[in-house]
Amino acid sequence: MARAGLTTERVTLxxxxxxxxxxxEGVAVSAVARIFGxxxxxxxxxxxxxxxxxxxxxxxxxxxxxxxxxxxxxxxAGKDALxxxxxxxxxxxxxxxxxxxxxxxxxxxxxxxxxAAGRHAAMTRAMLRGYDLAEPDQTxxxxxxxxxFHGYVLLERTGxxxxxxxxxxxxxxxxxxxxxxxxxxWPPV
Amino acid sequence: MARAGLTTERVTLxxxxxxxxxxxEGVAVSAVARIFGxxxxxxxxxxxxxxxxxxxxxxxxxxxxxxxxxxxxxxxAGKDALxxxxxxxxxxxxxxxxxxxxxxxxxxxxxxxxxAAGRHAAMTRAMLRGYDLAEPDQTxxxxxxxxxFHGYVLLERTGxxxxxxxxxxxxxxxxxxxxxxxxxxWPPV
DNA sequence: TCGAAGTGCCTAATATAATTAGGCAAAAGA
DNA sequence: TCTTTTGCCTAATTATATTAGGCACTTCGA
Numbered sequence: 001m002a003r004a005g006l007t008t009e010r011v012t013l014x015x016x017x018x019x020x021x022x023x024x025e026g027v028a029v030s031a032v033a034r035i036f037g038x039x040x041x042x043x044x045x046x047x048x049x050x051x052x053x054x055x056x057x058x059x060x061x062x063x064x065x066x067x068x069x070x071x072x073x074x075x076x077a078g079k080d081a082l083x084x085x086x087x088x089x090x091x092x093x094x095x096x097x098x099x100x101x102x103x104x105x106x107x108x109x110x111x112x113x114x115x116a117a118g119r120h121a122a123m124t125r126a127m128l129r130g131y132d133l134a135e136p137d138q139t140x141x142x143x144x145x146x147x148x149f150h151g152y153v154l155l156e157r158t159g160x161x162x163x164x165x166x167x168x169x170x171x172x173x174x175x176x177x178x179x180x181x182x183x184x185x186w187p188p189v
Numbered sequence: 190m191a192r193a194g195l196t197t198e199r200v201t202l203x204x205x206x207x208x209x210x211x212x213x214e215g216v217a218v219s220a221v222a223r224i225f226g227x228x229x230x231x232x233x234x235x236x237x238x239x240x241x242x243x244x245x246x247x248x249x250x251x252x253x254x255x256x257x258x259x260x261x262x263x264x265x266a267g268k269d270a271l272x273x274x275x276x277x278x279x280x281x282x283x284x285x286x287x288x289x290x291x292x293x294x295x296x297x298x299x300x301x302x303x304x305a306a307g308r309h310a311a312m313t314r315a316m317l318r319g320y321d322l323a324e325p326d327q328t329x330x331x332x333x334x335x336x337x338f339h340g341y342v343l344l345e346r347t348g349x350x351x352x353x354x355x356x357x358x359x360x361x362x363x364x365x366x367x368x369x370x371x372x373x374x375w376p377p378v
Numbered sequence: 379t380c381g382a383a384g385t386g387c388c389t390a391a392t393a394t395a396a397t398t399a400g401g402c403a404a405a406a407g408a
Numbered sequence: 409t410c411t412t413t414t415g416c417c418t419a420a421t422t423a424t425a426t427t428a429g430g431c432a433c434t435t436c437g438a
Contacts, residue, residue, distance in 0.1 A: 005386095006386075006387080028423090028424065028425085029424075029425065029426085030423075030424055030425080031424095038386095038387070038388090039387070039388060039389080040424080040425075040426085041387080041388070041389080041390095041425095041426080041427080041428095042386075042387045042388070043387095044425095044426070044427080045385080045386065045387080046386095049425070049426070050424090050425070050426095104343065104347060105347075106346075106347055106348070107347075109348075112348065117349070118352065121352065121353075136355050136359070136360075136363075137363070139353050139355045139360060140355070140359075140360040140363040140364060140367070141367075143341065143344070143350060143360045143364065144337060144341075144360075144364045144367055144368075146340065146344060146349070147336070147337050147338075147339075147340030147341035147344055147364070148333060148336050148337045148340055149336075149340065150336075150339075150340035150343060150344060151335065151336030151337055151338065151339035151340025151341070151343070152332065152333075152336035152340070154293065154339060154340070154343070155332070155335060155336055155339060158293060158294075158295055159295070159298075159301070160306070160335070161332060163307065163310065164328050166325050166328045166329070170325070170329075171325075171328060171329040171332045171333075174325075174326070174329040174376075174378075175329060175332065175333045175336070177376045178329070178330075178333055178371045178375065178376055179333075179371075180376070181371055181374065181375075181376040182367045182368075182370055182371045185370065185374065186367065186370075187363075187366045187367055187369070187370040189363075194415095195415075195416080217394090217395065217396085218395075218396065218397085219394075219395055219396080220395095227415095227416070227417090228416070228417060228418080229395080229396075229397085230396095230397080230398080230399095230416080230417070230418085230419095231415070231416045231417070232416095233396095233397070233398080234414080234415065234416080235415095238396070238397070239395090239396070239397095
């Protein structure tokens with residue numbers, strides 16, 4: 001029999017693609033094994049189990065997302081950077097729904113620390129350099145931005161914005177205007 | 190044999206409590222059956238299946254959340270109302286992690302329409318009356334607020350805020366200050 | 379080039395979960 | 409009391425996760 005050529009990376013990648021196709025809940029050991037034309041048990045030499053497989057997809061997605069955002073951010077500053085960051089973030093979530101869902105996983109502390117999660121915060125801070133914010137306001141602003149982006153993307157997906165004629169794109173643009181405005185005019189304590 | 194006295198409501202409530210205890214993924218027909226000391230198959234007279242059970246938990250949670258927020262909002266206006274709304278929202282998410290997760294479910298259109306999801310938007314609009322926003326800015330503001338609250342609560346839960354000494358509570362308070370500021374100073378087109 | 383070691387995928391077995399079909403007994407109504 | 413309905417059960421099927429142990433292919437040293 002020809003070997004399937006399984007690797008932890010290849011398995012993870014297949015799982016990530018599967019997640020984007022059928023949703024993150026659909027990421028099962030058996031489903032991935034089916035893709036490779038291999039028995040379920042064969043995957044256990046490469047991954048510890050479903051939880052491990054899913055966590056790997058999460059780590060992959062976090063890294064990809066950080067890459068996309070970093071690329072979009074290159075050479076921009078101020079509102080330009082804010083918009084680029086936000087659009088790259090939202091675009092990734094739309095193109096890779098399953099992967100994006102994976103990023104919501106509760107990762108083990110060590111795994112999370114080793115992941116690209118830290119890069120997000122660093123990039124957001126870099127982006128904020130165009131605004132005049134000292135600590136701890138900067139940290140608070142990072143959290144507000146991240147929350148707004150994350151929340152928007154999720155609500156848009158679950159259809160929370162469908163009961164009004166206003167398009168999600170239009171509100172998104174204005175939301176970025178609003179966030180830019182607060183960053184330029186951060187309330188004093 | 191004494192009957193367990195199963196009811197769709199009782200089953201849903203048990204599932205909701207279970208969700209808060211072990212997480213929404215842990216809501217299984219078998220687990221709920223175990224709670225009632227009943228066979229799995231017995232639950233199928235009351236619910237259509239796991240998906241149906243989970244959707245019911247989602248609808249319950251949406252209603253409870255709307256109630257909590259409505260109560261907190263009563264008699265308040267302006268920033269006072271904003272803070273009350275936000276705190277009630279976040280408190281519910283913290284006290285009922287499983288139920289809150291359930292609210293993220295993709296509900297069938299008809300179910301979603303019949304649920305309390307609409308009440309949220311209505312309440313948010315009511316809260317915004319203290320600010321001077323015309324359409325479509327009002328809709329955009331509702332979306333920003335909802336996104337920020339939802340995103341904040343989720344990121345806080347997955348531990349996204351743990352890499353900095355700044356507490357989640359402190360940033361939350363400042364985030365509300367910032368949101369109040371934008372609402373008072375919504376950027377012109 | 380041959381043989382030892384390691385690796386890759388398989389078979390087999392077990393446990394948990396979801397779901398359907400059909401049955402018996404308890405509760406409710408005439 | 410008799411009948412109907414309803415509630416929970418048994419039994420069977422299917423899918424998934426996971427572990428243990430085996431055989432064959434690959435690779436690498438001698």
